[in-house]
Amino acid sequence: MSAQLNHTIVWCRDKQLSANFLADLLGLPAPQPFGPMLVVKFDNGVSLDFYDNDPPIASQHYAFLIGEDDFDEVFARLLAHGQQWWADPGKQRPKEINEFAGGRRVYFDNPDGHLLEIFTRE
Incomplete structure (x- = not known):
């Protein structure tokens, strides 16, 4: 059997703000509507699929x-x-900046x- 993660939904209050924040930050192409x-x-x-939802929004972690x-x-x-x-x-x-295992990592909201x-x- 073969399985791969294809997408996940990211609940947010403002999908435009959140999707653009991530794409801009990581230097990715502009988000596309689906x-x-x-x-x-x-x-x-x-893909991360940003979907508007009413608060409260449960915090998730994406690396x-x-x-x-x-x-x-x-x-x-x-x-x-x-x-x-x-x-x-x-x-x-x-x-x-965390330098675990000789690399670098940071966390942010x-x-x-x-x-x-x-x-x-x-």
């Missing part, structure tokens, strides 16, 4: 593996947004409070 959703596609064929050079660009855009970031998912180490992570090494 029915009532806005879809952000990734290089591996997986993005990126290249070392890409990390610098994405992190610069994160800073340009004035975004808070942490070295840990518990948000106990603000304004630090999207506009709906979902915890996002960018990292360079598994």
